[in-house]
Amino acid sequence: MNFPFILRPDQLNALQQLIENDHLIYIAATGSGKSVVFQKYISDHPKIRAVLISPLNALSRQQAERFSHLGIKVFYQSFPEKNEYGVWILSPETIQGKTQDQLRYWSPDFLVVDEAHCIWEWGNRFRPAYRRTLDLVKLPSIKKSLWCSATLTRIVQQDLELQLASLKKNKVKKTGNFELPKQLELQSEKISPEIRLSWLRNKLGLYANESGIVFCNTRAAAVHLHKYLQCWGLKSFFYHAGLSIEEKLNLELQLRKQKDSSSPVVVVATSAFGMGMDYSFFKFCILFKSKTQFVKEINYGEIRFILLLVTRKNFLMTVF
DSSP, X not given: OOOOOOOOHHHHHHHHHHHHOSEEEEEOOTTSOHHHHHHHHHHTOTXXXXXXXXXXXXXXXXXXXXXXXXXXXXXXXXXXXXXOOEEEEEOGGGSSHHHHHHHHHHOOOEXXXXXXXXXXXXXXXXXXGGGGHHHHTTSTTOOEEEEEESOOOHHHHHHHHHXXXXXXXXXXXXXXXXXXXXXXXXXXXXXXXXXXXXXXHHHHHHTTTSEEEEEOSSHHXXXXXXXXXXXXXXXXXXXXXXXXXXXXXXXXHHHHHHTTOSSOOEEEEOTTSOTTOOOTTXXXXXXXXXXXXXXXXXXXXXXXXXXXXXXXXXXXXXOO
């Protein structure tokens, strides 16, 4: 089938760099369509054996659905056979034991690491299995790799470039920058803890006809805030890592239906939801954290990011 997306100049440049180099570090803003680049590359190479490392199960399921719609065979909860082509989607925790043996047997030739910054941010303490991701590129069959992120710091970029350059296949290229958009607008407003909920209710009232996400820093806060939204008459779901797989799948199903719905919805979630997820009907995002004293509202294109920043001794700036 024909590829359904028209690539923008920055995506076309990244695709060309991927074609011309052994390893590409691709840095671009959240929502800029980094996944479209590797989807296009894989779509153009029907006899490819690609491994995609993804940080979240929800994101993996969404990627699997996208590849299936493109007519690309996906291995998500099954092992590929030696003579099969397609995309094998794995989490870092599964790269061991029988899966590791199967990887060598299958001989993948293309490695994609989505949200690559997680290797450094999560690999030391939170999810140590992430450090094993770097070993995959050493597989003899890997001819090309792509490392995608919106927040790969300069120090981490240098570390990754050095590790890739140390391989025999050392043609390494970096494209994109870890920068805030120049058109970013910041507005700050002091807010006391006792009016946080009324402030949120008023703000959501301004977006009454739009869908969005409210992020909380704990599971309990997500559940409690979801109940407040329901009391306010707002259609709402909550999402956190403690939900069962059935509950998570049900929410993802509801969100897939939401894109064709005229009824707005607010998802209240922890950081277990959101990274890399592609829901174009979301028009605002609020980071709602405890002990908040300052509010910042960011306008970037059609999407508004409202940051409620935690303050202790110093003003704390949240960047994403």
